[in-house]
Amino acid sequence: MTDVWPIVHAERDALIADLEQLPAAAWDTPSLCAAWTVHVVVAHLVDTALTTRVGFVAGLARARFDFDRQNDRGVRRHRGATPAETLRGLRSVAKRTTTPPAPLDSRLVEAIVHGEDIRRPLAIARAYPxxxxxxxxxxxxxxxxxxxxxxxxxxxxxxxxxxxxxxxxxxxxxxxxxxxxxxxxxxxxxxxxxxxxxxxxxxxxxxx
The missing domain is CATH 3.30.1050 (Nonspecific Lipid-transfer Protein; Chain A)
Structure with missing residues (x-):
């Protein structure tokens, strides 16, 4: 069975390559995530790539065990003033191997599903492994x-x-x-x- 992390790293790199081609206005496109734009999903991906098991539990406690509040706080932390700034953030975490307290295959779900949350509204096709x-x-x-x-x-x-x-x-x-x-x-x-x-x-x- 293939290790999770090389796949996740390759998917992050592929998404970065797609995002590099986008005009700034496209980052405001509504994603498949309810009420989230493309820009917000990218900021969320930066946040989850940085999340550790201990950090997730501590953050959830600070958010009074409200997952939505925790996600919103993470987005606010990592959404840059411009798309270019947020994209730099995603590049900086692309090779990380930290994870929340969840099965490692959840990182595949994160990479693929959020990749589609971004790509489908923008009519970008991706052949995932x-x-x-x-x-x-x-x-x-x-x-x-x-x-x-x-x-x-x-x-x-x-x-x-x-x-x-x-x-x-x-x-x-x-x-x-x-x-x-x-x-x-x-x-x-x-x-x-x-x-x-x-x-x-x-x-x-x-x-x-």
Whole structure:
């Protein structure tokens, strides 16, 4: 099994390369994260790359155990006055190997899903490593929705990838690209457009 960190570092580098091509105005584009622009997501990526296990727990306690408040504070710390400044911040943390107290494969979820949060609204395509997407799917399939996963969704439908061997869940089938299944498992309803099958209607009802 491939080590997580070389994949994460490669994805950070690829995102930096894409962001270098953006005009400053594009950083204000709404991302797939509710109420967050592209700029805010990049600042969040800087924050999470710097987060340690101990630091996460201490920060959560300071935020009165409110994850949203903790994320907002992290964004405020690392969002630069300009996109160029925030991008410099992302470059400076691209090779870090620190992580919050979560399974290491959560770093794959972070890199891929937030990469799509930024790229899809900007019509930028990225071919992510298939192993990384599959590992991220399996983690999210075990993670409750209250922690950003999709475990409960798989009690209603069976998700089958058309471009890999991934097939998870019980119920009417929904099929589509593995990347789109991952996005659905992280609550990104926009990916429903890529899927089909008899389970699509109940899945849509769960996400919207």
């Amino acid at each position: 298939q192993e990384a997407v599959e590992r991220a799917i399996h983690l999210q399939s075990r993670t409750p929705r209250s922690f950003g996963g999709g475990k409960e969704l798989l009690t209603h439908v069976r998700l089958s990838a058309t471009d890999s061997d991934v097939a998870l869940g019980d119920g009417p089938e929904v099929s589509g690209p593995a990347l789109s299944l991952l996005l659905v498992l992280t609550g990104r309803a926009v990916a429903l457009e890529d899927l089909e099958g008899p389970g699509l209607e109940p899945l849509t009802a769960e996400l919207r």
